[in-house]
Amino acid sequence: MGVLPIIADSTDELTEIFKDLHAYPEIGFTETRTSGIVAEKLRAYGVDEVHTGIAKTGVVGLIKGKGGGNRRVGVRADMDALPIHEETNLPYSSKNAGVMHACGHDSHTTMLLGAAKHLAETRDFDGTAVLIFQPAEEGLGGARGMLAEGLFDRFPCDEVFGMHNWPGGDPDKVAICKGTAMAGAYFFDIHIQGRGSHAAMPQASRDPLVIASALVTQLQTIVSRNVPPLDACVLSVTQLHAGSAYNVVPDTATLAGTIRYFKDEVYELVAERMKNLCEGVEKAYGIEIRLDLRNIFDVLENDAGLSDAYLEAAADIVGTENVSDQAEPATGSEDFADMLKVVPGAYCRIGHTGTVPLHNPGFYLDPAMLPVGASIMARIVERRLPI
Numbered sequence: 239m240g241v242l243p244i245i246a247d248s249t250d251e252l253t254e255i256f257k258d259l260h261a262y263p264e265i266g267f268t269e270t271r272t273s274g275i276v277a278e279k280l281r282a283y284g285v286d287e288v289h290t291g292i293a294k295t296g297v298v299g300l301i302k303g304k305g306g307g308n309r310r311v312g313v314r315a316d317m318d319a320l321p322i323h324e325e326t327n328l329p330y331s332s333k334n335a336g337v338m339h340a341c342g343h344d345s346h347t348t349m350l351l352g353a354a355k356h357l358a359e360t361r362d363f364d365g366t367a368v369l370i371f372q373p374a375e376e377g378l379g380g381a382r383g384m385l386a387e388g389l390f391d392r393f394p395c396d397e398v399f400g401m402h403n404w405p406g407g408d409p410d411k412v413a414i415c416k417g418t419a420m421a422g423a424y425f426f427d428i429h430i431q432g433r434g435s436h437a438a439m440p441q442a443s444r445d446p447l448v449i450a451s452a453l454v455t456q457l458q459t460i461v462s463r464n465v466p467p468l469d470a471c472v473l474s475v476t477q478l479h480a481g482s483a484y485n486v487v488p489d490t491a492t493l494a495g496t497i498r499y500f501k502d503e504v505y506e507l508v509a510e511r512m513k514n515l516c517e518g519v520e521k522a523y524g525i526e527i528r529l530d531l532r533n534i535f536d537v538l539e540n541d542a543g544l545s546d547a548y549l550e551a552a553a554d555i556v557g558t559e560n561v562s563d564q565a566e567p568a569t570g571s572e573d574f575a576d577m578l579k580v581v582p583g584a585y586c587r588i589g590h591t592g593t594v595p596l597h598n599p600g601f602y603l604d605p606a607m608l609p610v611g612a613s614i615m616a617r618i619v620e621r622r623l624p625i
Contacts, residue, residue, distance in 0.1 A: 239554045239555060239617075240555060240613075241555060241609045241610060241613045242356050242555075242609075242612075242613040242616055242617070244355060244356045244359055244360065245352045245353075245355070245356050245609045245612045245613050245616065246609055248352060248355055248609070249608070249609050252348050252349075252351070252352045252605075252608045252609060252612065253605045253608060255275070255279070255348045255351060256344055256345055256348040256605055256608055257330040257605070258275070258330075259272060259275070259339065259344035259347060259348065260328075260330050260331070260332070260339050260344045261330045261331065261332060261333050262332075262333060262334060263319030263320075263332050263334055263337045263338055263339045263344070264317075264318065264319055264334070264337065265318060265319060265320075265321060265337060266318040266373055266374025266375070266376055266377075266378035266380055267293070267294045267295060267318075267373050267374045267378060267380070267383075268295070269295040269317045269318055269373050269374075270295060272295070272317045272347065273290060273295040273296070273297050273317065273371065273373070276297045276317070276347060276351065276371050277290050277297050279351050279354070279355075280297070280299040280351070280354055280369070283351075283354050283355045283358045283359070284358045284359070285299040285300065285301050285354055285358050285369070286299075286300050286301055286302050286358075287299065287300040289392075289393075292384050292387055292389065293372075293373055293374070293380060293383030293384040293386070293387055294373060294383070295317070295373040295374075296370075296371060296372055296373050296380070296383070296384050296389075297371040298368065298369065298370055298371070298389070298392075298393050299354060299368075299369040299371075300366055300367070300368060300369070300393065301354065301357045301358050301361065301366065301367040301369070302361070302365075302366050303357075303361050303362070303363035303364050303365055303366065303367070303623055303625070304361045304362060304363070304364070304625060305363065305364025305365065305623070305625045306364070307364040307365040307623065308365065309364070309365035309366075309396050309622075309623055310365055310366045310367075310368050310393075310394055310395045310396055311365065311366075311367060311368065311395065311396065311397055311398070311399070311618070311619050311622045311623055312367075312368040312369075312370055312393075312395035312397070312398035312399070312577075312581065312583070313350060313353065313367065313368070313369055313370065313398070313399050313400075313615050313618065313619065314350075314370040314371075314372055314398060314399070314400045314574060314577065315343070315346035315347050315349065315350035315370070315371055315372065315400075315401070316343045316346055316347070316371075316372045316373075316375035316380065316574075317343055317346075317347050317371055317372065317373055317375075318343055318373055318374050318375055318376055318378070318380065319332075319334075319337050319338055319339045319340070319341075319343065319344075319376075320337070320338055320339075320340045320341060320376055320597060321336060321337060322336070322337070322338040322340045322597070322598075322599050323335070323336050323338065323599055324338040324340070324599055325599040325600050326599075326600055326601070326602055328602070338599065338601075339603075340596065340597050340598060340599065340601045341376065341596050341597060341601070342402070342403040342405075342596070342601070342603045343375065344603075345403050345603050345605075345607065345608060345611070346401060346402070346403070346611075347371060348608055348612075349401070349608055349611035349612040349615055350369055350371065350612070350615055351612075352608065352609065352611075352612025352613075352615075352616075353369070353612045353613075353615035353616040353619070354367075354369050356612070356613070356616040357616050357619060357620075362620055362625065363619055363620045363623035363624070363625060364623050364624060364625045365623035366623075367619045367623070368393050368395050368398075370384070370389070370393075370398070370577075372384060375572070375573050375574075377423075377425070377534050377535075379534070379573070380573060381573040381574060381575075381576040381577055382573070382576050385576060385577070385580060389577075390577075390580055390581055395581045396581070397541075397544055397581060397582050397583045397622065398577055398578070398581045398582075398583035399544075399548060399583050399584055399585070399586075399615070399618050400572075400574040400577075400583070400584075400585040400586075401585070401586050401587075401588055401611060401614070401615065402572070402585070402586075402587055402588070403587075403588060403589075403590055403603055403607065403611070404587040404588060404589045404590070405589075405590060405592040405593055405594060405595060405596060405601065405602075405603070406589050406593065407589070407591060407592070407593045408589035409589055409590050409591050409604065409606065409607065410556045410560055410588070410589065410607070410610050411556070411560050411561075411562070411588070411589040412549065412552040412556055412560060412561045412562070412586055412587070412588050412589075412614065413561070413562045413563075413564070413565035413586065413587050413589075414540060414545045414548060414549055414562070414563050414565055414584060414585070414586045414587070415540060415563075415564075415565040415566060415567050415568070416540050416542045416545045416563055417539060417540060417542065418500050418537060418538075418539055418567055419538045419539065419540045419565070419567055419568065419585060420535075420537070420538035420567065420568045420569075420570060420571055420572050420575065420585070421470075421472070421498040421499055421500055421535070421537060421538075421567070421568065421569045421570065421571050422498070422499050422500070422502075422505065422533075422535055422536050422537040422571065422575070423496055423497065423498050423499075423533075423534045423535040423571040424496065424497045424505065424509070424531050424532060424533050424534060425494070425495070425496050425531075425532050425534050426493075426494065426495055426496070426497065426512070426529065426530060426531050426532070427492060427493070427494045427529075427530045428450075428453065428492065428493040428494070428516060428527060428528070428529050428530075429490065429492050429527065429528040429529075429530070430446040430449055430450055430453075430490060430491045430492065430493070430525065430526075430527050431446070431489070431490055431525055431526040431527070431528075432444040432445060432446030432449060432487075432488070432489060432490060432491065432523075432525050433489065433525070434486060434487050434488050434489040435486075435487045436485065436486065436487070437484070437485040437486055437487055438485065440487055443487040444523055444524060444525050445487050446480055446488060446489065446490055446491035446525070447480050447481065447487070447488065447491055449491070449519060449523050449525060450478055450480065450491040450492075450493055451478075452519065453493065453515065453516070453519050453527075454475050454478070454493065456515050456519070457473060457475060457512065457515065458473070458475075460473055460508055460511045460512065460515075461473050461508075464507060464508070464511050465504060465507065465508065466504075469500070469501060469504050470499075470500055470567070470569065471497070471498065471499050471500075471504050471505075471508060472496075472497070472498040472499075472569050473495070473496075473497050473508060474495050474496055474498075475493055475494070475495040476494060476495045476496065477492070477493065477494035477495065478491065478492070478493055479491065479492045479494075480492070496534075497509075497531075498569045498570075498571065499537070500537055500567065501537075502537075509531055512529060512531075513529060516529045534571070534573075535571035535572065535573055535575055535576075536573075536575040536576055536579060537575060538571075538572055538574065538575035538578060538585060539575070539578055539579075540578070540583075540584045540585060541578075541582040541583060541584055544582055544583055544584045545563060545584040545586075546563070547584075547618070547621065547622060548584045548586055548618055549561045549562075549563060549586070550621065551614060551617040551618040551620075551621045551622075552586065552588075552614045552617075552618075554617050554621075555610060555613045555614050555617055556610060556614075565587060570596075572585065586614075588607060588610065588611050588614070589607075590603060590604040590606070590607040591604040591606070592604050
């Protein structure tokens, strides 16, 4: 079948939308310009209903098929960018200082718009397509915000599908990991209250930097010595903040980082060990430590049957030789997991020629993938709502 004709004819338009979104990236819950473009395009394409302002900047579009059935299929795209200074030197690189689409959400938004154009023109399905443009995926709780505002109560879905670009240098390869596909994530902050002093008289201090360094080393033993070797888990300390002068031992230090896990019981073990280590270090050094743990992402679970259905739809566009259900679980996280806890569905990866990793200031997404991804998004609706 290949790329759907209406979408193929819209390639130049989709590329321009993508480049425009890339040039004007917006951080989560501030995607005012982006959501305005999305709503404008949906209305121009003849989408039946366009709802805005869901979780501040979220947009939902409804397209009714020819058949008039009651089943509903959702397709979701995220819209937000990252606080990264772009270093690609592309002619359409970010014009918003310190903000970049370094995860490709501009492409996801564009592809769902392409799917909307096809579905609104053809309506070759029986039921309703629910197009979900979500804000704030990058750890800010956009999916939970939309759910809290009644996303699936206001716009019920029988199943829901998502997609992410994959910069592995394998264009048009579509892969799914059935079952447990992406890690859950907690963020943590550890606040150490020591005692400051003159740097020349450290005996008068209880040095929070030394304590923080010791605690980082001990935290690294949790995965290597407490988590069963066959259970994947990552504990990364990614920040250490302390001090402001060369000749002062500071009063306080703060550690921060993330835990990634695939089983709730593994997270619970890690959290308990972190609490025990903090309490032990607190007593050993005679200081105060406060540990804060925050759940940010749930474990993403792909429905096995709907994963197969998604790959069948993708095969219509890229060929059976380019789809696979053997993708490895990813230790990265994705808040589409929250939607999948409410409505069954699946989340796939689609390759493109870029090889610079996600969340990198040099990340490049090949616009050639746009009509392919858009066609897959449209095709899953048509396949799941046959006339």
